[in-house]
Amino acid sequence: MSGDHLTGTTFEGRAAEQLAKPFQRKAIPAAVDGTVAHSRALFATGDRERLRELGRDIRAHAVANLPEYVAAFTDAAEANGTRVHFAGDATEANAIVAGICRDAGAQLIVKSKSMLTEEIELNPALEAAGFEVVETDLGEYVVQIANDRPSHIIGPIIHKTRGEVRELFSAIAGRDLGDDPRALTAFAREQLRDVFLRADVGITGGNFAVAESGSVVLVTNEGNARLATSLPRVHIALVGVERLLPRTADLSVLIPLLVASGTGQQLTTYLSIASGPRREGEPDGPDEMHVVLVDGGRSAILGTGYQDILNCIRCGACQNVCPVYRQVGGHAYGWVYGGPIGAVLTPLFKPSAEGLEVAHASSLCAACDDVCPVKIPLHDLLVDLRRDRVGRRIPGRFERLAYGAWSRAWSSPLLYRLSGRVGIASLRLLARGGVVRRGLGPLRRWTRDRDLLLPGRRRR
Amino acid sequence: MERDAFIARLAAARPGPPLPDVSSLPAVHTELRPGDELYARFVHELTAVNGTCELRPAAAVSAAVVAALGDARRVALGADLGDHQAPVEGALAAAGIAAIAYEEAVADRAVLGALEATVTGCALAVAATGSIVISAAAGRAAALIAPLHVCVVPAEHLVGGLAEALRILPPGSLTAFQSGPSRTADIEKVLILGMHGPGATHVIVAT
The missing domain is CATH 3.40.50.10420 (NagB/RpiA/CoA transferase-like)
Structure with a gap:
């Protein structure tokens, strides 16, 4: 096709x-x-x-x-x-x-x-x-x-x-x-x-x-x-x-x-x-x-941080153990390869916004690294691809601002503590009986399938 | 592209490790394990992949070939049976099986497509993987064109593992390792023998 x-x-x-x-x-x-x-x-x-x-x-x-x-x-x-x-x-x-x-x-x-x-x-x-x-x-x-x-x-x-x-x-x-x-x-x-x-x-x-x-x-x-x-x-x-x-x-x-x-x-x-x-x-x-x-795009990967992916011998073992692949199957990855190998190769061979997004189709659990017969550090490569995607300013403005703010806040001890307090206080407002069942904003997708427990109080 | 331009694009690679020595391997399932006996391991592995095997003294090989062919009458014979060539040809004729030479069968696609069995020798057999190794000198498709393949393996052709077999590959334009009958599990993982190659592989090891 x-x-x-x-x-x-x-x-x-x-x-x-x-x-x-x-x-x-x-x-x-x-x-x-x-x-x-x-x-x-x-x-x-x-x-x-x-x-x-x-x-x-x-x-x-x-x-x-x-x-x-x-x-x-x-x-x-x-x-x-x-x-x-x-x-x-x-x-x-x-x-x-x-x-x-x-x-x-x-x-x-x-x-x-x-x-x-x-x-x-x-x-x-x-x-x-x-x-x-x-x-x-x-x-x-x-x-x-x-x-x-x-x-x-x-x-x-x-x-x-x-x-x-x-x-x-x-x-x-x-x-x-x-x-x-x-x-x-x-x-x-x-x-x-x-x-x-x-x-x-x-x-x-x-x-x-x-x-x-x-x-x-x-x-x-x-x-x-x-x-x-x-x-x-x-x-x-x-x-x-x-x-x-x-x-x-x-x-x-x-x-x-x-x-x-x-x-x-x-x-x-x-x-x-x-x-x-x-x-x-x-x-x-x-x-x-x-x-x-x-060649078909291979030589362009040589000399980059992704060279190791060319060691792949196409055995499919990483697909078999991938918790994402096992649910969604190969076609969800949108190109020829599914699973962790696809999540790395698709962004490299099809570097459109849609192609780069496939690097996110992973939980980064590294089960793929454990089975790869030639020890390709697949999940490191996935993290690098995500960084590249941010570098190319593909994520939306809100996503970039939010992560930028998070990064700055957690780089300072004072802001880190403060953000923790603000976060917990906001969760308390949403919680009923110690559990958040319907979150707001970015939390909504998390709580669609899961309940979020409030963090315990620190004992002093 | 021109060769030189194509190769030039590959020069940007980061350096890699030196090429490791593989003259002695770590323990691996395609090699013998300590204490393995050649024939016993070969039978174990071949049986595990649905092949069948028997050990026969040289003088009994041709009778074993006739027995293994069962009801098959459209039979082609490889030219790689060595010392067993003439006795096997004689025994087939005596049993009323008009076997033709594989070389003749392959020249006529209608004959080739109608074969019920082929009989070949082999260049090597690998104990640790239950494989027979057939060179193109005997015919590339000789071992897989018919529903039944009978292979005569002189005991001295049996080697331990894949590494040794790769060191002494027979000459020829194609070297073919074959481990049991053809198989597929593409439809809902149900194992089915005889997809494109034979559904039955019988090996006679001649001592």
């Missing part, structure tokens, strides 16, 4: 819309709690802290030295027979992919799941260029048919019921398929298998790109990325430029971190390391492999 969902909306408005969906609020914890528990149990069998430190250092090193590793990756990939393309922004990335497809005389394109292609809105661009594009991850296939957006990095349709999937698939089948997930999955397999056998081009993302070998690394459970790199004549991998790893050996740290955090598995069913087109003597595989390295 294209179009900017942020423009003219507020987080509060989008969240209210999501909160009105009773299935979703139960579905998110039901969908992610198993993953969280499995992940915790797996990490408990090893030295989790040391592993996370290694993961953080490898990622931070790679991100800090991208010129070196992009050059090494490109040389190694070209030596494998892969063509490497460089896209500065979304428009350029989409044009490069459309160009490759046109040169290949392609009509039908199969895609495996890729958040980057959601960012750059590749599908609408390819459709506008006259190609048929079919998503092959089961969840993404449903998202595509429903003209929806994924609401979680790993589980794109955790917001959808089996009944909704039944309706969508039954409409295609022309008969009622029932709501057994087994039958629905079997139907999707059959539809998509036919597409795989006919497709001209397979498009994948890349979980990592390895500089020393020029390889693109893909993890899936369904096997769709593997098929997309096997059967079509052309394989195109779109990789965010920050996803480079220096060495193949780095995968022995980052794969267990990614997989255990993302799905709670020992290893995903499929882990593919793609290193170029079909070679002499190999029975199948594409005639061409292309890698499109995409």
